[in-house]
Amino acid sequence: MKSMTGYGSTKINVECGEITIEIKAVNYRFLDSQIKLPYELMAIEDKIHKQIKEHVLRGKIDISVHVEERTSKKRVLTINEQLLDQYVSAANMINEKFSQEMKLEVSALLMDTAIAQVEEISNVNWQEEERLILKGISEALSSFNKMREEEGAYLQQDMMDWLHKLQQCCDEIETLIPSLVDRYREKLEQRIRAVLDAELEMDETRLLTEIAIFTEKMDIREELVRLRSHCKQYTKYMDVKDEAIGRRLDFLVQEMNREVNTIGSKAPDSSIRQHVVEMKGYLEKLKEQVQNVE
Known part of the structure; x- marks a missing residue:
């Protein structure tokens, strides 16, 4: 048994520097994985998703990959010439229409990120490092799963305790069932005598019929078997x-x-109802814990 929550991490050294991989997971009904990668590693995103599916079946998974490069990056300025031409054409049109000269401020244009962008370009050939990175992802997933298995063992032991208490209640309820009919017979006889004259004889057949009807209505053995x-x-x-x-x-x-x-609604005995209240509490504990299970 595995818990859906967990954490795993690893660090790998590559020629260009150090890569840190972290994996976190929380409860989720299905498998949902989110991967944060540097731009240079976006090409391996699909391969990481496949790795996740091999290790995880349910949960919301977040994987982050951080690269600390030892080599310097080049800063490159790129200009969107097509958009710049549109700015120039618009300025010329305005000048012509209003018969005035409006100068374009180059500094203002360069501040527009839609026109001018500065990018950092790595000197590293990341395709050569792909194998090591995917191996690091696999190691982080193994660490992540180990933690989930340890947490799952605690969940399993806790749920076994609640199941044991639930079964104990079933055993105790079963011991109470035979005495219910006898107690109902005594109460029924007392009620009948209270309304009949002492000289009149009690109709034994009618009494047995009432007891049989009661016994059928309150029979909870089938519910105990299914439970x-x-x-x-x-x-x-x-x-x-x-x-x-x-x-x-x-x-x-x-x-x-x-x-x-069903047991609670059928059983007329206060002792059984008390056990029902206890069992509902145990089931609530099970319900809370099962939400954490993969």
């Missing part, structure tokens, strides 16, 4: 490797909650 089955499936899925299990576990928590609600 235990869901707990067993939950435990099984937590051991699945190389597969996104978070959504399956979330679905099982919803199903378990449905069974617990």
